[in-house]
Amino acid sequence: MLTAKRAGLSGTALKIIALVLMVLDHIHYFFEFTGLVPEWFSMLARLSAPLFLFCTVEGFGHTHDRKRYFLRIWAIATAMGTVEFFMMYAGVLRRGDGFYPLNAIMQNFVILCIIWQGIDWLRQRRFVRGVLAAAAPILWPFCIVALLTLFPKIQDAPIGSAVLAWVITAPLPLWTSITDGG
Structure with missing residues (x-):
């Protein structure tokens, strides 16, 4: 029997995206004073917290x-x-x-x-x-x-x-x- 593949991202994919964004945020956080790290690192990285929160809610609930x-x-x-x-x-x-x-x-x-x-x-x-x-x-x-x-x-x-x-x-x-x- 074949199972239908679900569309969308898995929880693991969301966590990996959040982790990459968090690393960008930490790079900006620690090295912004050098002037070499662009501000968009931090702006884009602001998405990591809601993604981690979503994964935690889903994980706790399921x-x-x-x-x-x-x-x-x-x-x-x-x-x-x-x-x-x-x-x-x-x-x-x-x-x-x-x-x-x-x-x-x-x-x-x-x-x-x-x-x-x-x-x-x-x-x-x-x-x-x-x-x-x-x-x-x-x-x-x-x-x-x-x-x-x-x-x-x-x-x-x-x-x-x-x-x-x-x-x-x-x-x-x-x-x-x-x-x-x-």
Whole structure:
């Protein structure tokens, strides 16, 4: 039996296009100061974020194992956040003029997956789980403020402040200041 071939791009093709566009954006991001990289690199590259978002929505909605899908996105986001942490606080991988990117789109996807799962639980009438999941990313910054209010000396302790900075940069991103705002 023959199967009809679908018209259009596959998810993999969309991801490859988004990846190429993202590389163009990063080339512009890091080397624009030289004057050798054209502005259209950045303009064209603005399409990568919506393409990645679309692929994430489709992947989350159609995966057979949401937990595994989420953990994979979370692991990538945590790795990217750790690199970003070392850029911010240790000066690693910075440009010669001290510039470093604040671009953590994967952390946005982690937060969105949590909210989407919460919405699905609400649809299934699992209200407590749903509300907690949907509200967790919104409430997380307030939890950090409460922690710092209750234990202000954490900020003075070198190890305590470094650990807290890493936690809100990588594994549990603080959307108010760390994610790229997308």
